[in-house]
Amino acid sequence: MSRDRLKVSCPQCGGETVWSADNRFRPFCCERCKMIDLGAWASESYRVPVQETADPVDEPPPAE
Template identity: 40%
Template sequence: MPTVVKCPTCSSSVTWSEESQSRPFCSKRCQLIDLGEWSFENNKISTTIQADAELDPKAAQDLIEDMEALLAKNDDFFK
């Protein structure tokens, strides 16, 4: 049974699958509305970034590799 989530913009149901090109949004329109909200700083990350927090070298390398794999998998997101 596929996972169904709510669109963060309009709350309509979205099936979480490869066919859902704009997931977690229901459409490109809702995706762009959300991007606009972030660009106008209507949405923010509420936690303060700890500048003095450090990762050990192994954890940092693992994080970089995870992010690179995620970006490679979603290479066409910004195209």
């Protein structure tokens, strides 16, 4: 029985790689791409955008 293997793009280099248990670096194509991505996380190159909002605890009470 032949199964079609799912092919995806490596998130680092864009190269095609197979998404399977045989690929120990998935979703990356190789260890190099995996380590580049890890280094970007470690150096805080990836950031989640945050919208600053006023904290209700820091606001003065409303005037009566």
